[in-house]
Amino acid sequence: MGRTMASKIWDDHRVAAPEGEPDLLYVDLHLVHEVTSPQAFESLRLNDRHVRRPELTLATMDHDVPTRGGRAAADEVAERQMSALEENCRRAGIRLFGMGSARQGIVHVIGPELGLTQPGMLIVCGDSHTSTHGAFGALAFGIGTSEVEHVLATQCLRQRRPRAMAVTVEGALPLGVTAKDVALGIIARIGVEGGRGHVIEYRGSTIRGLSMEGRMTVCNMTIEAGARAGMIAPDETTFAYMKGREYAPRPDQWEAAVASWRALATDAGAGFEHEVAIDAGRLEPYVSWGTNPGQSVPVTGSVPSPSTETDERALRYMALEPGTAMESISIDRVFIGSCTNARLEDLRIAASVVRGHNVHPKVRAMVVPGSASVKRQAESEGLDAIFRDAGFEWRDAGCSMCLGMNPDILRPGERCASTSNRNFEGRQGSGGRTHLVSPPMAAAAAIAGHLVDVREFN
Amino acid sequence: MEPFKRTTGVLAPLDRANVDTDQIIPKQFLKRIERSGYGPFLFYDWRRQGGFILDRPEYQGATFLVTGPNFGCGSSREHAAWSLLDAGFRAVIAPSFSDIFKSNGFRSGLLPVELPETAVRQLIDLAVRQPGIEITVDLESSLISLPARGESSGWEADFSVDPFFRECLLNGWDEVALTLRQDADIARYESTRPGWLPISR
Ligand code: SF4
Numbered sequence: 001m002g003r004t005m006a007s008k009i010w011d012d013h014r015v016a017a018p019e020g021e022p023d024l025l026y027v028d029l030h031l032v033h034e035v036t037s038p039q040a041f042e043s044l045r046l047n048d049r050h051v052r053r054p055e056l057t058l059a060t061m062d063h064d065v066p067t068r069g070g071r072a073a074a075d076e077v078a079e080r081q082m083s084a085l086e087e088n089c090r091r092a093g094i095r096l097f098g099m100g101s102a103r104q105g106i107v108h109v110i111g112p113e114l115g116l117t118q119p120g121m122l123i124v125c126g127d128s129h130t131s132t133h134g135a136f137g138a139l140a141f142g143i144g145t146s147e148v149e150h151v152l153a154t155q156c157l158r159q160r161r162p163r164a165m166a167v168t169v170e171g172a173l174p175l176g177v178t179a180k181d182v183a184l185g186i187i188a189r190i191g192v193e194g195g196r197g198h199v200i201e202y203r204g205s206t207i208r209g210l211s212m213e214g215r216m217t218v219c220n221m222t223i224e225a226g227a228r229a230g231m232i233a234p235d236e237t238t239f240a241y242m243k244g245r246e247y248a249p250r251p252d253q254w255e256a257a258v259a260s261w262r263a264l265a266t267d268a269g270a271g272f273e274h275e276v277a278i279d280a281g282r283l284e285p286y287v288s289w290g291t292n293p294g295q296s297v298p299v300t301g302s303v304p305s306p307s308t309e310t311d312e313r314a315l316r317y318m319a320l321e322p323g324t325a326m327e328s329i330s331i332d333r334v335f336i337g338s339c340t341n342a343r344l345e346d347l348r349i350a351a352s353v354v355r356g357h358n359v360h361p362k363v364r365a366m367v368v369p370g371s372a373s374v375k376r377q378a379e380s381e382g383l384d385a386i387f388r389d390a391g392f393e394w395r396d397a398g399c400s401m402c403l404g405m406n407p408d409i410l411r412p413g414e415r416c417a418s419t420s421n422r423n424f425e426g427r428q429g430s431g432g433r434t435h436l437v438s439p440p441m442a443a444a445a446a447i448a449g450h451l452v453d454v455r456e457f458n
Numbered sequence: 459m460e461p462f463k464r465t466t467g468v469l470a471p472l473d474r475a476n477v478d479t480d481q482i483i484p485k486q487f488l489k490r491i492e493r494s495g496y497g498p499f500l501f502y503d504w505r506r507q508g509g510f511i512l513d514r515p516e517y518q519g520a521t522f523l524v525t526g527p528n529f530g531c532g533s534s535r536e537h538a539a540w541s542l543l544d545a546g547f548r549a550v551i552a553p554s555f556s557d558i559f560k561s562n563g564f565r566s567g568l569l570p571v572e573l574p575e576t577a578v579r580q581l582i583d584l585a586v587r588q589p590g591i592e593i594t595v596d597l598e599s600s601l602i603s604l605p606a607r608g609e610s611s612g613w614e615a616d617f618s619v620d621p622f623f624r625e626c627l628l629n630g631w632d633e634v635a636l637t638l639r640q641d642a643d644i645a646r647y648e649s650t651r652p653g654w655l656p657i658s659r
Contacts, residue, residue, distance in 0.1 A: 015647040016640055021622045024640060026647050028655055036535060038491035049634065052644075058658040064489065077489035084491050095658040116656050128534040128558060144536035144562035145493075146633070154637040156644060160620065162557075192476055193528040196557060226531060228557050249654035257654045292476055292531075310475045403533075405485045424480040424532060426503050 002267020004164045005233055006199040009139040009264065013122045015156055022158040028121040030151045031107045032059040032094065034085040035405070036126030040149035041088040051092040052155045058116060059089050059096040062106045064405040067368050067395035071099045078406065092152075105371020105397045108132040108339040112216060113373055115245025119234035119261040124151060129339050129421065131222040134231035135215035136238055137264050139199070141229040162228045165198040166272040169206035171280035176455035178349070179214030180341060180419070180438035182206065182278075183221035184286035184296050190276060192294040195227025198274065201266060202232050206280040212241040213345040220340045221421055224293040233265040287326050287451055288423045288436040290314035295423075296436065299326050299453045317425050318433050319413075326451050329435070333416040334365035334446035335428070336392075336439055338402035341419035342370030346439040347378050350419075351386045353443035353454060359391035360449030366393040366408070368400040392446070404429045417445035459567040461630030464596040465548050467521025470512055471585035477525060478532035479559065483541040496537055497544030516589030524551040524581045530559025539566045549595050551602070553578050564623040565633065569597060577615045584613065597628055 003011070016024040037059070044050070051057065061082055066073035074082065082099065089096040097103040103110060108129050111117040119137035124130060126148040133140035143157065151157055167186055187194075200222050207215065215232050222230030239258055242248045249257040284298035291314040297304065305322040306312040315322070320329070336342065336350050347369065359365045367387050369375035375397055378384055384394045401408040402420040410416055410432025419442045423434040435451060444454040487499040504510045511517070523542065529552040530538055539562045542550065549569035563570040573581070584591055584604070593604045593613075600619060606612035619627075626633060637644075 016643045022620075024637065024643070026644070026651075028651075029658075035488050039493045039536075042491070042493070047632075047634070049638075055657040055659050081489055081491060116658065118654075118656065121655065126534055126536075128532065142534040142558055144534055144539070144558060144565060146536060146562065146565035150634050150637065153634045154640075154644060155648075156637055156640075158622070158633065158637070192531060193554065196528070196554060226528065226556060247656040247658070253654040257652070260652065292478070308475070309473075313474070403480075403485050405488065422478075422480070422532060424478045426484055427480050430484070430503055 001271070002269035004266045004270045004272065005137060005201060005231060005264050006139055006164060006229070009120055009122060010161055012120065022160045024156050025122060025159055027124050027151050027155055027157060028056065029111070029116055029123045030057045031111055031123070031125035031130070032057060032148070033063055033107050033127065034061050034081045035063040036145050037088065037148055038081065038084045039145050040152055043149050044152060049153045051094065051152045054093040056155060057094045057152070059085060059094050060104055060107050060110055061085060061098050063399045063403065065099050065398040066406050067398050067400045067408060073407070102372055105373065106339045106342070106399055108220065109343060109370035109374065112136065112212070113245070113371060115242055115248035118242065118248070119238060120264050124157065128223045129220050131230045132216050132220040132339055134219040134222070134229050135212060137231060137234035137261065139229055139231065142223065163198045163273040165195060165200045165227065165274040165276070167200050167202050167276045167278065168204040169202065169278045169280050170204040171206055173206060173280050173283065176285055176440065177283050178438040178440065179210055179217040181283055181286045182280070183218045184288070184293065184436065185283045186278060187221065187225045187294045188286065188296050189278065190225055192224060192292050193226045195222065195225040198227050199229045199231065200225070200227045202230060207232055208235065211345060212237060213343045216343070217340055221293070224421055234261045285438060285441050285454055287441070288434070289318065289320060289326065291317050291423055291425050293421065293423060293436060297326060299441065299451060301326055327453060328450065330415070330450045331363060331417050331435070331445055332414045333410060334363060334442050335368070335401045335416055335418040335420060336366070336442050337368030337370070337400050338420035339370060340421040341439050342368060342374065344374050344377050346419065347374065347383050350439040350443040351383045353440045353457065354390045354392070354447065355386050357390055357447040359446045363446050363449055365391065365446040366395055366401070368395045369397050371397045401428050403427060417442045417451060459630050459632065462548060462567060462569050462597050462627045464594065464598060465521060466592055466594040467548070468517060468519060469522045469524055469581065469585045469591055469593045470517040470520035471582045472511065472523060472525040473582050475526035476528045476531055479530055479535050479538040480532055482530065482538040483535065488535060488537055493540055494544055496541035497546070500541040500545045514589065519546060521547060522549050522551060522593060522595060523547050524578060524585055527553040527575070529555050531556040534558045536562040536566060539563050539568045543568050551578060551581060564620070564627065567627065569595065569627060571595065571602065571617050573615055573617055580613065597624060
């Protein structure tokens with residue numbers, strides 16, 4: 001009986017396994033941001049405790065940073081949170097990539113791009129989309145503030161071993177179908193609770209064929225299926241992506257590291273408690289119609305008839321009638337950004353749709369790169385010019401309108417095509433209405449002024 | 459963390475599935491750097507729309523919330539548990555919880571109680587039909603009960619809770635203090651970590 005990749009990493013990180021208690025696991029990398037950490041640091045101070053391994057901790061500012069106008073544009077409370085993070089990191093000796101740093105960005109974008117995220121690691125962050133890092137074959141999951149405090153003080157966490165689920169996607173992706181659509185397709189299939197209590201391992205030729213960026217998008221959305229973590233076995237694509245990155249193993253350590261990473265893959269005889277098979281050939285570009293990410297349909301479809309109270313509520317909130325063709329839904333705003341879809345590849349593909357077009361006159365569209373580094377690279381390729389020429393706003397890196405903790409929010413009633421991950425009521429602004437889509441679909445919607453099938457576009 | 463042993467109080471119903479953390483405590487209230495003071499912003503957007511069930515006078519001061527499946531899905535914000543605690547809730551009863559919310563509940567002293575869907579349905583109906591009704595949640599005996607009174611017969615259901623977190627809650631233990639005692643184990647583990655693992659300096 002073999003072991004799954006998640007089990008191997010789990011076993012490798014077990015500091016202690018007391019009878020009847022959760023395992024005590026060692027954390028290789030703890031990512032920290034300004035919103036979920038202040039109370040943890042405060043509690044350490046009150047209890048006269050110190051940060052055990054500041055050098056295994058990295059902090060960034062992303063959730064409430066303004067995306068234009070620099071730090072001066074932050075409101076008073078955001079400023080208070082950013083200063084608190086600076087002060088906490090200074091006292092504890094934690095490296096912080098704050099506003100203005102060349103390495104600043106959304107926590108789940110910078111970990112991978114700096115090479116800090118590596119196969120076989122156990123990575124946590126006070127943020128549910130920590131699942132993103134699983135794309136490298138790491139076991140990565142979100143934690144609450146009490147756990148943040150626990151990790152700061154002990155570099156460990158007490159956890160019960162989750163169950164194992166395999167989602168296998170086979171076949172070539174049809175034209176115009178992206179990793180985001182794979183993710184939305186999976187959630188539409190298994191539901192927003194489908195992965196609860198599980199780690200999902202994504203397998204199959206479609207997954208193998210994805211770039212690291214695409215794999216991150218899929219793993220990122222795992223939390224929207226309710227799962228603890230998502231992961232993909234590391235392979236040549238992973239190693240090629242990692243090689244030479246700032247924090248990747250040094251050349252003299254590289255071979256040993258790669259050999260250990262190769263051994264992580266799930267053994268042939270290992271069993272999964274649940275298995276789901278998806279045929280990539282049947283996937284289409286998806287659009288959400290409701291207020292959770294499971295409520296989505298192919299863009300060629302229409303708003304479904306509600307079958308539950310939850311569906312009815314969602315339709316009321318979204319102001320949509322059953323039977324309405326998705327493509328006929330007009331939009332006011334477009335947001336290309338977030339830890340789901342604001343990496344260089346996402347911006348490239350969106351720019352390729354935008355090139356030579358103009359944003360529809362009644363649409364306000366913005367691009368928010370996932371990190372300062374993504375922004376620089378995009379600018380060096382001239383992507384910013386393509387977006388700006390078309391009428392998009394080109395902003396600084398941050399979470400921005402993914403959750404609207406900064407000034408970038410929807411007004412009540414505004415409808416937005418968004419490359420982010422959550423369409424919850426009010427997520428992008430109180431009363432705002434979010435339709436989750438892929439970057440090329442968001443780009444096409446910005447130009448058309450309504451939701452549109454990117455395959456028919458141009 | 460305040461221990462949870464046995465508590466009696468008003469049961470308030472919120473008959474919705476997939477109540478996400480953005481609804482429990484909207485993001486504009488996450489900018490505080492304290493652990494307390496979130497109660498007034500609990501379910502802020504829903505309350506503001508008016509006619510919200512938890513605003514009815516009978517449910518004021520409620521101690522328990524009974525609700526639909528997948529409660530607390532979405533973000534990892536522990537502010538969701540803090541806001542419920544701050545508003546006076548000591549336990550949430552639902553068919554299921556998101557993994558992170560459940561963990562946050564245990565770790566902040568808000569007991570998540572999982573009951574079968576039929577039992578939850580009965581409790582929701584009870585709380586709706588007899589607003590202000592009180593139940594007792596006893597963690598020691600892992601029992602939820604409603605004493606028989608006059609016309610109405612009693613109601614009872616047992617639940618199970620992770621034994622580790624049960625102990626922590628019953629005793630109000632500080633998990634960090636427990637782990638700090640395992641320093642020798644942690645140090646031993648640290649000496650075995652591969653040399654290529656990154657350090658953030
Ligand atoms: S981009 Fe959105 S989902 Fe990602 S970390 Fe920021 S707020 Fe969370």
